[in-house]
Amino acid sequence: MSETGLLLVVVGMGVITYGLRAGSLLLAERLPNKAWLRSFLRFVPVAVLSAIIAMELLTPGGTLSVSPLANHRLLAGILAILVAWRTRRILPTVLVGLISLWILQAITF
Amino acid sequence: MAKTFTNRSLLWAGIRATLPLVASVAPFGMLFGALGGTAGIPPSVTLLMSPVVFAGSAQFISMQLMTGGASAVVLLLTTFVVNLRHALYGLSLAPHMTRLSRGWKWLLAYFMTDETYAVAISRYNQDAADPPSNLHWFYLGSGLTLWSTWQISTLIGLVFGSHIPPSWGLDFAVPLTFIALVVPAIFDRAAVVAALVGGGMAVLLGGLPLKLGLVAAAFTGILAGMAVDLGWFKKRLAASEAVEREP
Secondary structure, X not given: OOHHHHHHHHHHHHHHHHHHHHHXXXXXXXXXXXXXXXXXXXXXXXXXXXXHHHHHHHOXXXXXXXXXXXXXXXXXXXXXXXXXXXXXXXXXXXXXXXXXXXXXXXXXX | OOOOOOHHHHHHHHHHHHHHHHHHHHHHHHHHHHHHHHXXXXXXXXXXXXXXXXXXXXXXXXXXXXXXXXXXXXXXXXXXXXXXXXXXXXXXXXXXXXXXXHHHHHHXXXXXOHHHHHHHHHHHHHOOOOOOOOOHHHHHHHHHHHHHHHHHHHHHHHHHOOOOOHHHOHHHHHHHHHHHHHHHHOOOHHHHHHHHHHHHHHHHHOOOOOOHHHHHHHHHHHHHHHHHHOOHHHHHHHHHHHHHHOX
16 A cells, blocks of 8 residues: 555544544433443443453463463462552552562562 | 532543553553554554554554555454444443533543543542532543653654563553552442453453454453343342242
């Protein structure tokens, strides 16, 4: 594809992405106010974020690894989950997770 | 009576809440810029993509496809599938934005990423009982922070390449932040089920291309949460017991 062609494709990609973002946000007000819909929406953040977290912790680099001893990210992630549960704060959670990852990498090399 | 905050204080709160993610998004943006620089793609294409598309995963995948000479149709379809999860984010944010003008919604939709969605929805949910009417300034602060990080890091990566060693594991800050946001939101049995099923299915379906596994896992997790929340399983159990009791 020529440079102009690629630039046009990028604009198209932008229109599609923005369409998904704005379309869902603006059309949602026309949805009915039903109990099942409220329940559906309630679980969106928990389900999506848990799915992302599980993939990052259990399949680092694309391969499944369920042993906390071999998988540094899994063990560091479990520690971070405990900190998040106790403190409910972002910064301590991120710091404990990152620092324990570094320590685990250092002691096993 | 809702607590009142100035627009500016909420904007700053949104910026602060997003800072832990900057450490992770900046190396990712630099990697994207560097990839564009080495893949033989014109710099104009790389530079245009970050502000026009503004979606990390879709940008990485389409850059690789472009290098392989993919057609326009493939690139557009891939973008649609990879970014499909944003429709879920929009539906989930919408009930918190009912009083917002159309103009604000158009603006905030542009800043909708995994990260800003995660940061904003947890704040909306925290304040759900008594939300300040100007909470969208928090969202805007988060969106602007990520947006600037992404644009600047793309440019740096394109010009200087990426020199951050992967062994630092800075990309890990994103799932760590998501952990901090999601764990306090899991306070009842239905949410535990949604989290476990969503996470479990993501691992099972992780091999599917184009984030399809993520979307399918999210839907399964949501449905599992709804089943507990709305008592589908109980109703069915009760119904089957009733049938069994029939003479």
